[in-house]
Amino acid sequence: MARMKFLCDAERCIECNGCVTACKQENDVPWGVNRRRVVTINDGVPGERSISVACMHCSDAPCMAVCPVDCFYKTQEGVVLHDKDLCIGCGYCFYACPFGAPQFPQTGAFGVRGKMDKCTFCAGGPEPDGSPEEFAKYGRNRLSEGKLPACAEMCSTKALLGGDADVLSDIYRQRVTMRAARGTAATPPWGWDAAYGRPDAQGQPVPNAAPPAPAAPGSKS
Amino acid sequence: MSKFGGALALSLALALCVAACGERPQVVNYKQGSYQGKPDTPPYKAAPFNGDKTQWEHALETRAQNQNEYKRIR
Numbered sequence: 619m620a621r622m623k624f625l626c627d628a629e630r631c632i633e634c635n636g637c638v639t640a641c642k643q644e645n646d647v648p649w650g651v652n653r654r655r656v657v658t659i660n661d662g663v664p665g666e667r668s669i670s671v672a673c674m675h676c677s678d679a680p681c682m683a684v685c686p687v688d689c690f691y692k693t694q695e696g697v698v699l700h701d702k703d704l705c706i707g708c709g710y711c712f713y714a715c716p717f718g719a720p721q722f723p724q725t726g727a728f729g730v731r732g733k734m735d736k737c738t739f740c741a742g743g744p745e746p747d748g749s750p751e752e753f754a755k756y757g758r759n760r761l762s763e764g765k766l767p768a769c770a771e772m773c774s775t776k777a778l779l780g781g782d783a784d785v786l787s788d789i790y791r792q793r794v795t796m797r798a799a800r801g802t803a804a805t806p807p808w809g810w811d812a813a814y815g816r817p818d819a820q821g822q823p824v825p826n827a828a829p830p831a832p833a834a835p836g837s838k839s
Numbered sequence: 840m841s842k843f844g845g846a847l848a849l850s851l852a853l854a855l856c857v858a859a860c861g862e863r864p865q866v867v868n869y870k871q872g873s874y875q876g877k878p879d880t881p882p883y884k885a886a887p888f889n890g891d892k893t894q895w896e897h898a899l900e901t902r903a904q905n906q907n908e909y910k911r912i913r
Contacts (some may be wrong), residue, residue: 688875688876689876693882701877703876704875704876744877759882763887764895764899765902766903779906780906781899782899786903789907793909794861811857836864
């Protein structure tokens with residue numbers, strides 16, 4: 619087993635927010651906290667790209683480095699988790715994280731922060747696996763059930779992949795190879811260009827040529 | 840005296856010349872703190888795998904391959 623990682627293929631993500639919904643539903647994430655979200659670059663402009671972002675479970679996690687109470691730990695599978703009983707809600711991890719993964723529930727007026735909440739790679743936390751205490755604090759522990767994160771498994775276009783980094787690399791490598799084999803530079807097999815055409819020199823989309831009309835029933839072809 | 844002063848000035852000048860030759864690491868190395876919270880158990884310790892790491896890894900591998908439509912759909 620290598621390291622658990624997420625991989626999002628921006629060529630496939632259709633910004634359906636299914637991963638966000640799956641995460642919230644699976645882990646009973648409170649209102650106002652989004653462990654996962656979909657970020658779209660150039661929204662509404664031809665060629666826009668979306669990517670699903672959550673905790674990336676960094677190999678050298680800055681949140682772990684800045685935590686003043688050392689409540690973070692990394693599992694053998696490379697999943698970055700934390701102990702909510704120790705967290706003081708200072709927010710240092712939020713400032714350190716380049717992905718904006720740490721979330722804080724608003725527990726009162728005047729911006730009072732609760733304990734930090736973030737993606738656990740559906741691996742729970744330092745409570746007995748599958749216990750009600752673990753679910754209440756960290757959400758469901760799918761990893762201990764032999765399952766992968768709900769967001770990745772629910773992704774309809776399989777843009778978001780989750781699991782062992784080596785396996786994900788193999789899947790993505792095969793995907794890229796198949797894309798190259800099935801399409802050409804002018805007619806890609808799928809993606810934005812296949813649906814809307816490639817932009818011309820002025821950046822305006824040029825529609826693809828319509829496919830040939832099917833022959834009428836009974837006509838000789 | 841002047842000889843000694845000259846040698847001193849020369850040694851200082853030489854020291855200044857090589858002062859910039861020191862190499863410092865350019866990449867920040869985060870110092871990981873030591874975890875102070877409760878210990879966690881590996882995910883395969885509890886049911887349904889009951890400590891069978893090989894079976895757990897096989898289950899995850901199978902699930903991961905379900906994300907590969909080239910193998911899932913023929």
